[in-house]
Amino acid sequence: MLRFILYRLALIIPTFIGVTLVAFLFIRILPGDPVQVLAGERGVSPERHAEVLARLGFDKPLYEQYFTYLGNVLRGDFGVSFASKRPVAQEFFSRFPATVELSLCAIILATVLGIPAGIFAAIKRGSWFDQVTMGTALVGYSMPIFWWGMLLIILFSGMLHWTPVSGRIALSYFFQPVTGFMLIDSLLSGQKGAFLSALHYLILPTIVLATIPLAVIARQTRSAMLEVLGEDYVRTARAKGLKPGRVVGVHALRNALIPVVTTIGLQVGLLMAGAILTESIFSWPGIGKWMIEAVNKRDYFVVQSGLLLIALIIMAVNLIVDVLYAVINPRIRHN
Amino acid sequence: MSNLAAAPAPAPVSRASAFREFWFYFSQNTGAVIGLVVFILLVAIALLAPWIAPHDPARIYNGSFLIPPVWQEGGDPRFIFGTDAIGRDILSRLMHGARYSLLIGAVVVAISLTGGIILGLLAGYFRGWVDAVIMRVMDIILAFPSLLLALVLVTVLGPGLFNAMLAIALVLQPHFARLTRAAVIAEKNREYVISAKVVGAGHLRQMFVTILPNCVAPLIVQATLSFSGAILDAAALGFLGLGAQPPTPEWGTMLADAREFILRAWWVITLPGLAILVTVLAINLVGDGLRDALDPKLKRS
Numbered sequence: 001m002l003r004f005i006l007y008r009l010a011l012i013i014p015t016f017i018g019v020t021l022v023a024f025l026f027i028r029i030l031p032g033d034p035v036q037v038l039a040g041e042r043g044v045s046p047e048r049h050a051e052v053l054a055r056l057g058f059d060k061p062l063y064e065q066y067f068t069y070l071g072n073v074l075r076g077d078f079g080v081s082f083a084s085k086r087p088v089a090q091e092f093f094s095r096f097p098a099t100v101e102l103s104l105c106a107i108i109l110a111t112v113l114g115i116p117a118g119i120f121a122a123i124k125r126g127s128w129f130d131q132v133t134m135g136t137a138l139v140g141y142s143m144p145i146f147w148w149g150m151l152l153i154i155l156f157s158g159m160l161h162w163t164p165v166s167g168r169i170a171l172s173y174f175f176q177p178v179t180g181f182m183l184i185d186s187l188l189s190g191q192k193g194a195f196l197s198a199l200h201y202l203i204l205p206t207i208v209l210a211t212i213p214l215a216v217i218a219r220q221t222r223s224a225m226l227e228v229l230g231e232d233y234v235r236t237a238r239a240k241g242l243k244p245g246r247v248v249g250v251h252a253l254r255n256a257l258i259p260v261v262t263t264i265g266l267q268v269g270l271l272m273a274g275a276i277l278t279e280s281i282f283s284w285p286g287i288g289k290w291m292i293e294a295v296n297k298r299d300y301f302v303v304q305s306g307l308l309l310i311a312l313i314i315m316a317v318n319l320i321v322d323v324l325y326a327v328i329n330p331r332i333r334h335n
Numbered sequence: 336m337s338n339l340a341a342a343p344a345p346a347p348v349s350r351a352s353a354f355r356e357f358w359f360y361f362s363q364n365t366g367a368v369i370g371l372v373v374f375i376l377l378v379a380i381a382l383l384a385p386w387i388a389p390h391d392p393a394r395i396y397n398g399s400f401l402i403p404p405v406w407q408e409g410g411d412p413r414f415i416f417g418t419d420a421i422g423r424d425i426l427s428r429l430m431h432g433a434r435y436s437l438l439i440g441a442v443v444v445a446i447s448l449t450g451g452i453i454l455g456l457l458a459g460y461f462r463g464w465v466d467a468v469i470m471r472v473m474d475i476i477l478a479f480p481s482l483l484l485a486l487v488l489v490t491v492l493g494p495g496l497f498n499a500m501l502a503i504a505l506v507l508q509p510h511f512a513r514l515t516r517a518a519v520i521a522e523k524n525r526e527y528v529i530s531a532k533v534v535g536a537g538h539l540r541q542m543f544v545t546i547l548p549n550c551v552a553p554l555i556v557q558a559t560l561s562f563s564g565a566i567l568d569a570a571a572l573g574f575l576g577l578g579a580q581p582p583t584p585e586w587g588t589m590l591a592d593a594r595e596f597i598l599r600a601w602w603v604i605t606l607p608g609l610a611i612l613v614t615v616l617a618i619n620l621v622g623d624g625l626r627d628a629l630d631p632k633l634k635r636s
Contacts, residue, residue, distance in 0.1 A: 138366075
């Protein structure tokens, strides 16, 4: 097991170098003079120009610049935001819990609905339930989620007045963040109604972000289940006279879930891309909205480090999923 | 060498009969056929847009701001789907928008397919360091969420439709490279390739003429999925203000323009999004049908 983990870690090193190289080159390939670009429309005097160039290390050879950058990244120094003058890492991690909270709720919703839907669709293959579920899943998979979010706002906020349009909690509640997760913080604050308010604000963004993963998980569960149900050992279990519920729930499901678990793990990247759109529609104060604002404000150090940090987090999650996968499935770790 | 006998070259089939067989399986799938019909209709609308659209998509009708669709109170029979905030006919803009979305899909798939096939062939055919370098670069591209990478690339290249297409093509291309490489590795040691080599086919001929035609099935399916993915991503970039720029009647850009009227004029939001959904859904239905028809494992003889 340890050997497997070390092997996976070794495989990550070239990707890590590549990802940091992409982030590093991003600032270098921006068209135009780097200092002018970073200074924006205000412009700089020639003396100041040389000074900034030297401070940013842009006067050194490219490879030396890269190693300096890599060193900074490894020490957790991601530069300073031009807009807010605060360290980028600090900005990132103050917003990250909002995105994690939203993504976790979305993936939980997608799993809780998607796996049973996929299982029943597979058992009742060809039935109206199967056809309706898989039709809905294909619609969900094809959904432009930024539009879906707006539709839900029109329906639930505009017409029914059930849910708020944007934000994380009603403005009447105020408390210091402890964990950064609004659902937990609102409970800890002890204020009456705070938790329900937070939940209210969370519902629509969660549905929107969960839509595509839900469709993917339902489709994947169905096809994995169908494959397993055709196996000899399932037929044997049936022939032995086991109850259908036991055959499906115990014998088939366990093996069918293996590819599904991988699929769920692979949704992290999709969730991050989805979070950019979802957060921008609902003004959810997470890293997706932060990245879009940075792109619009041309805050290049934020874009650079946001890109890198998101990629690193996805790599870390994928590594964890791979290891977990090897724990459940011995065939992988002995390969 | 022992696997040579176990895996004989496919028996020669004439192109027409291969197509007939494919069509037999494809037409079993009602959804796929519906998707294909809708897709053909969309292509027709896109091609004929300048002639069939009731109005010029850029023409501003003063005094006709945010007119609801005909069937709603206050509708104007001149504007079947109503008008947007500055008085342009939505139906005409949607029809012209089909041109952009289908063009985006086609261009992105053409670029990423070509790039991916060449890189995948090189990697799978030569293996060794060529393979290692190409595939590591693909891994790096795949390490980023595609929309995020496209977003950052557009930041570098500058917003605009063409740059958005380039960025999306670049992030979709590793999928083609991986598929091609896997297929080439599977085919490379088959008997027919070795025979071609023995009779003196050069590297290029072996790669493109001998091996490539036998790797086409998975690529077609991936191309269909990428087509719809490209349309979605381009619309998302347009929505974020980084793709096609106003007043281009691109569907995502139209949605971005309409955002502030979300609670006042449902039609300016609903209709462009519905157009995106219908297009993407139709293509995905075709994609599912193609996958089932081309995958020999799923065929029930």
